[in-house]
Amino acid sequence: MPEYKQFLLADTAEGLTEAEIVEWKVQPGDEVKVNQIVVEIETAKAAVELPIPWAGVVTELLAEPGQTVEVGSPILTVDVDPNGTASPTPSGNGAEPASADSGGDTSGGKGEEEMQPLVGYGSKGSAPAKRRPRKKAAAVRTGAPEPVQTVEVVRPRTAVEDMTKPAVPPSPASASTFVPLAKPPVRKLAKELGVDLRTVPGAAQGEVITREDVLRAAEGTSTPPAATGAARAAQPAVDPATRERRVPIRGVRKATAQAMVASAYTAPHVTEFLTVDVTPMMELREKLKNSPEFAGIKLTPLAFAAKAVCLAAKRTPDVNAVWDEDAGEIVYKDYVHLGIAAATPRGLVVPKVRDADSLSLAELARAIADLTATAREGRTPPEDMLNGTFTITNVGVFGVDGGTPIINPGESAILALGAVRDMPWVVDGELAVRKVMQLSLSFDHRVVDGQQGSQFLADVGALLSDPAVAITY
Template sequence: MALKHFPLPDVGEGLREAEILGWRVQPGDTVTVNQVIVEIETAKASVELPCPWAGTVRELLVEPGQTIEVGSPIVTIDLAGTAEDAAPEAAEAGPGKIGEESNGRVATLVGYGPRTASAKRRPRKGRAGAEPAAVQVPQARVPAVEVAPERAVPAPEPVVAVQQGGYVPLAKPPVRKLAKDLGVDLHALIGSGSGGVITREDVQSAAGGAATGLTRGVAEAPAGRERRVPVKGVRKATAQAMLESAFTAPHVTEFLTVDVTPMMELREHLKSQPEFHGVKITPLAFAAKAVCLAVRRTPDVNATWDEPAGEIVYKDYVHLGIAAATPRGLVVPKVRDADRMSLKELAESLEQLAITARDGKTTPAEMVGGTITISNVGVFGVDTGTPILNPGESAILALGAIRDMPWVVDGQVVPRKVCQLALSFDHRVVDGQQGSQFLADVGSLLANPSMAITY
């Protein structure tokens, strides 16, 4: 018998942790190389993980819903009777597969993970006297650990979630599941186990109404009128990114109200053209094209502030981010080389991007490397807002709802299609004149699409 632990890999973005969403296999199942065995949720997206070996599933070490660090073992595979058991060297991951090293980096599910580096682990809250210890940051893939047949696999460390009050409930996954099934709030209990660990008996006592002496004195809330949702996954990543952006880049936001009646008329005309048959042409597609054209005249909005290097990095390409609301939260997938696309190609790419995002199939690789972003708040009937920059970018455009409004044309008040735009930009990179010119150019292109031939 040859047992191996499969450690949680870094899926290519230098992430530190992920949540187990669900297992595709159970103990006793036979698996093949690259067979999908588990679905995880990172701070970027949900990802299906393949098994790097063939064999039999011996034990699932992590329960669905548990969040663990990269490098932690998640499943034990029995390689007995497989080709790898007979010749381990022959079954190592091939080129491009998980585990291959190149220039000091290790292959992951998408590209290569970060280089190995030493770092300080933050002290875990809630444990008095705990001191930070120097640890080795997990590699993108930790080498498999051989386990002797007679040695039991250690139980995974209990999940701990730091709450606003600073209290950390210590409980193993089975106890957490029991508490969830019985409707018991672990944050209101003091564990009777060693080191304050909450036991099954503690949960059962609380569920039976005998936990009067064990509660932590949390203010009672009316039954059924409050609920707690752990901050994790996309929501956690979004919060961290927005906090970092808001307090790192000096934001400036400018607004512009535009008569987009000519754009809407052109949209209706294009619908009747054979080459646009079946293509969903939206105002967002026109805005995307306008942004790509306007970037040519104001490249600063498409640049990046590199603080460590003390440089401004100008991009000769546009990887256009599109903020998309999904059941998992806000994601910003990118349209690569959007500046090289025609209006039709942009429209098709945006439609496919939206479908992929709604289905939760956007990969981590599709959400990095953006240069400028559009947030289409108009789809929610919102006129405008003050969007926050995505970290690493210097500008974001909010596209408001298109409404019928009175407008002065040739001295006469007439009903027109009107839209509000808002541009937020990093004032370290973009001056007021540059930001104003870019916003005016986008508005001009939407108000009069024929201006595109002058760019």
């Protein structure tokens, strides 16, 4: 008989309380295998794909794309015994007996914790095949017919199940839960062009929607369709009466706001500024571009700044420490997990380059490029968002000269890089046009004194204005 299990939303990182359903990878009626990816979710830290801990047949989706679900809530129902081969031994009155050693468990005497592997689900489960023969044999010995479970059989079909019928297009009533097949870049393009993927020809038949399909649909679309789910949150309708639109505070935006408020009202911030002539750095950058070691590497001022921060932090370890209020201690880190603030479509995220102080300039440049590209795609693993020791934010890419950045919680300093500009500068008593950049350092005054913050900022500036200084460190 059918045996249903509910797949719970797991905590994919430390302290998460909720996540948003981005895309279902399966539909009711689909067969799934152990470890198969069934859903993509968006947490406050990153987009994550979740695998299913059992094999079976999907019977119901309990959340819609765009819906925010609390950790621990059921989001999917799976029939792990669709062929009815694991029916328990019936009792004299046709009821299912609960054995003394199983405590009423119908999993063949094995605890539920053994059936829940993977992320957030504890230990690895046992295969259903190991328990089915014993139960089936017991039913044969009694000579009694297998009982039929009717609880789930009599439930009405859901709108999502109706969508799986290949010959029937999605109806307006069920459109909110129908998820067409398309890759993330295609979904992004559709969102930008105002194309509802559910209306693209072939979507209802389960065909994979391509970029060309979206472009053809856009040419024939006079008005953008109403958005649902995640698209509704990203592009809310404007109220004609107030000429305002309201966006729910969730995901990355919610997490960023909470972290910044906590930091601003906990750590006493001090910000110092330094304007430096980075002409030698830019000249070295041009030379290194032609070096075989840097072939295919995008060498940016951010990479030079990252290397300078790692070197300067060794001379001023206070900027790489953290104030532990609960323990009454200042914790000094003998490693640099360098956070790189990245602006993404989901909001501001700060993935980390692990042990950045042990990397060469070329390795740092490559790591930063990979890190930011992954972040913009929303694919940063949750573990790469944790336990940073120092952060760099490059506001110069937006043409901004400087600012007063807020320290990330768990750190004691953050450096903002301004734009590199051609400006008049005095060199050896003569006025010349040079490449100039402004540095802005914010630090926690509980950990870092003015002298230490100034020394660190001066060291970073010296390394950027004359990279040869690095050999003296």
